[in-house]
Amino acid sequence: MGLVLTEEEKMISEMAEGFFADKAPVKQLRELRDNRDETGFDRGLWAEMAEMGFAGVLIDEDHGGSNMGFMEAGLIAEQMGRNLTASPFVSTAILAATALNKGGSAEQKKEWLPKIAGGETIMALALEEGRKHNPAATNMSAERSGNGFKLNGQKGMVMDGHVADQLIVVARTSGEAGDMDGLTLFLVDPKTKGIATERTQMVDSRNSARIEFEDVEVNADAVLGEVDNGAAVLKAIVNAGKAAIAAELLGTGGEAFRQTTDYIRERKQFGVEIGSFQALQHRSAHLYSELEICRSAVLMALTSMDMDAAGSEMPVAMAKAKLGSVSKLAGLEGVQMHGGVGMTDEYDIGLYLKRIRVAQELFGDANYQMEQIASMKGY
């Protein structure tokens, strides 16, 4: 059923909990931010994550992975969410691994999957073009040229785009903006002539880039999956991204909530702990309830990813919708219940609010997911 963790899953979760709390706590994100670190994450940490089997969590053993599965991937993401850990886990271990698993040729898998699992190659998905997640609106063009393609257009919100060794680029080979048909995925070396990458500093101090492509020439063997039929693979990638981000948000929202309830248990005003005021108790109790609901949604989404990735679109969209709005509430209530200190950089709660803002936007905010759900259900 997947709603109760097995012993094995519990072990993975606890292992991840200890690992991130020890190796990549919030302090690390602060250091990366304050030192204006060029990479934006700790490469040593990523190497250790590879050793732990985290980088290859979705990769089979034949390709050097640990093949733990999506439930485990989600449990790892949740712990990263708790600690606001910066790493290429989502971009590489989730998005790129899914892209190759679903769309890669035997050659491509052989070439790239072991490098992902080994932590040697970082990959980034260049998908978004507008302000809001909207794959069908892809406008970037890939025209046939010689024995390959020529790419033109621009991408934004490319997670880990400025440090990626390979880009997975979504471009249009036919049709027009608005169609899911006519999309093609390409594996592109970011050092190819005509590519200009700009790292964008984001509100959550995590990695993102804008990338421009001007007459970028790629060979035919750069195509990942089928020409014009990239939609199916792209949907699988996005679905995996949503599930991982929902799991991350469960950790982020849950930790924001924990820090808040800890704070109001201690802070005194009017001679008593502010947690003794029913006005705060009820909102905390409400958030507790919402977060329990969220946990079920995430567990179901992860389970369905493992069981039947194709049929998982609905539960994953539902989980992402729920986590988008509840984690937001946890962040907002967190700052409010902290009072003045909640507005300071010194306290961590603001960092949670910021990360939640970004993560809930990735692969579509709650509004977007609800719109998708309604469409899937046919109303």
Added chain:
Amino acid sequence: MSDLDAFRQEVRTWLDENCPQEMRTPMKGFEDACWGGRNYKFASQAQEDWLRAMAEKGWTVPTWPKEYGGGGLSKAEAKVLASEMKRIKARSPLSSFGIWMLGPALLKFGNEAQKMEHLPPIARGEIRWCQGYSEPGAGSDLAALATKCEDKGDHFLVNGQKVWTSYADKADWIFCLVRTDFEATKHNGISFVLFDMETPGVEAKPIKLISGRSPFCETFFEDVRVEKHNLVGELNKGWTIAKYLLTHEREMIGDIGGNRPISEIVAGSVGLDDNKKLADPMLRAKVAETEVDEWAYMLTLTRKLAEAKAGASLGADSSMLKYYGTELNKRRYELMMDAAGHDGLEWEGERSNDGDLARMWLRTKGNSIEGGTSEVQLNIISKHILRMPGA
């Protein structure tokens, strides 16, 4: 032509001649606001000219009496001035805690000498004030404040610490709540004093905010000498003044007027669908809902102010307005962030004007904390308006 119509003509002509074109454009961020003060560096000549011209007319504080630097306008005339300024999109010439908070309190509780000394420089934007209320142990429970003020015969001596003091590092003077009687019940030992931030023993340390900016400070007082004539009202009776000032602060924080309609901002960002509707139907509904609330909120603000007797404060209704207005403003910025999507998440660089929207969004989170939290406002409404048992 009625007197008011004549006045409108006069205002229109004057504004036409005196409001620089640059000051008729929307402010880009709140750095564009003019704060005045001893060491203030004007952002432009236009900003300085505009302040001088308005101050000369007394129109930075239209309803204050002329002898204190005000315009001596009636409420009706002040409304005309405001609407004429709005018509040409004129910026406010001066943002000032002196105008919003201290001024009204001095007008009501200050003696003649205090009014003459402090009000005109506030009106002219020459002295910038900060508010020394909150302490580490006295936030929502403001009356628990412990900054000590001792009677040393011909002067007072102040020792203690304030926190969250907005712009303490930029202010020239502070209005400060201090404890003058440690024996009395907590509301009955508080006094309201004024002193220069350059007095030896005053130190302001900026605190970094989640917005990355540092507009507020920890403020320390070590053996700070305060002249006795700078006590406002009676000794140990400062709480009444403190609360009166808070009602004005709340009206100010609650006033979100003058912003561009949210529908306009949002329409430009997420785009339209084939039927020319906002592409995100859920966002569309929320924007409409917010527009309804903003419209009705502004009407309520106008109605409550019209109902109040001239010069009187709104009393506990200021809590309702503060609560509703600030929560509404937070909602507005959430929607603006929703609409801006990926672009709104950028934190640095020219494209985002150094993350202006994201930083403003974060700043609004303080609206429901500063000037008394939303929870405190709700408690006040429950107690003083609803008269709930035990509240």
